[in-house]
Amino acid sequence: MSLVCVECPVRDRAACAVLEEDERNALARAGRMRDLKRNETLFAAGEPVSSCATLVSGALKVATMDAEGREQILALIHPAGFVGEFFRPFAEHDVIALSDSRLCVFAGPTMEQAIDAYPALARALLRRAQEDLHASRVLQALTGKASGKARVAALLLGFGQAASDSPCHPAAQFDLPLSRGEMANMLGLTIETVSRQITVLEREGAIARKGKRGIELVDPALLSEAAA
Amino acid sequence: MSLVCVECPVRDRAACAVLEEDERNALARAGRMRDLKRNETLFAAGEPVSSCATLVSGALKVATMDAEGREQILALIHPAGFVGEFFRPFAEHDVIALSDSRLCVFAGPTMEQAIDAYPALARALLRRAQEDLHASRVLQALTGKASGKARVAALLLGFGQAASDSPCHPAAQFDLPLSRGEMANMLGLTIETVSRQITVLEREGAIARKGKRGIELVDPALLSEAAA
């Protein structure tokens, strides 16, 4: 399947946005679109990885299973995000679709050749890797020693930011992209604790539940105070 | 000060190792050596960063302070490691010397020009960023939901690996590069808990204390079992 970059919703935010039109088209001819259903696995930990991809729409999670079979979510991938490691023969973590998703997939050598051919692409990928690294450390700082309430509050704020168009103000209302269980796996808590802390934050007037997945940020200031 | 790559202890492991001799020398002329004493700060969170560096000897920590002024260690940098973000105007985290250290420092634009001039360098930095990202996620998985004992055991094993020449077997005996407080900050525990778990592991026969900072891995298999 050929890619139609002209219609790509992330055409000016993804790594390939730094390429010239003809370069991008050349790269696109070497890639293909792939759709994933919710909970479908893109890469499985331990399996050989010979490809990488840009997320076009939907959302992915990067996760590991511990010895007891419990999942730990290590990162979320949003549209325009990039997954796949070039320099490792095997995937270290699972990459799974959180919702129905569409990706722009490239076979391993294709992208390696491309970063040699287009220096700007290497820069763009380096930038993205550093951003991912930063995001990982921020999450680490959060789960390191914050209280359960602070973790949940910070996660809700983060979702609000992600759901907003403006980079400074969070969306007033949005749908949670994660189930309670996924939020718990991400924060190093249990389902029950997440649920309880959401209840507490609602009772304090910081947020309000809107249906099963909807959240309204009633008092963002109060919420960010709880996240401290 | 000019750099003498020929004598550099990390000359074939650092990112610049991918360069040809003359390219490397050209880059070296644009950089300079810098020595840090223990606890000296290389980058401070929030301050503008206009440089990056390869660690030649010693060790660094990447850390944040939470609202209550407690430190959280997010990553350790070992010799041949690279620090500094090109694409961000301000440092997000503190970078501090854990022991007396020597770095090979480059002013911001120097390295940016170099990655454009030498595609192999961009690849090498991308590889390093992905490795850092992986290390960050491994640490995150560890601090996510493991027990105190498992965290301490895993950290000790990691130090053993790092202190060893062989990549597969850990060193039988080594000195802890971190104080109890630093280990606690890294693992999301308290000094007391770290101390207690070390005592437990010693009582179980997995390790033995050798003086103030020395650790002997009496039974590595038992230790890695405790880390599970």
Added chain:
DNA sequence: CGTCATCTTGAGCTGCATCAACTGACGTGG
């Protein structure tokens, strides 16, 4: 020998995990 920093050990308390029951939404099949 005293001082200071680091580490260890003890005792009690707290926050989160665990186990368990209940609710509501949804889908399936009789």
Added chain:
DNA sequence: CCACGTCAGTTGATGCAGCTCAAGATGACG
């Protein structure tokens, strides 16, 4: 259309791992 099962979420009761506070112990150094 209703009975039923399933699944996600909520709430309650209880226990324990790790935090907190406190008191030594150990070692480095002047």
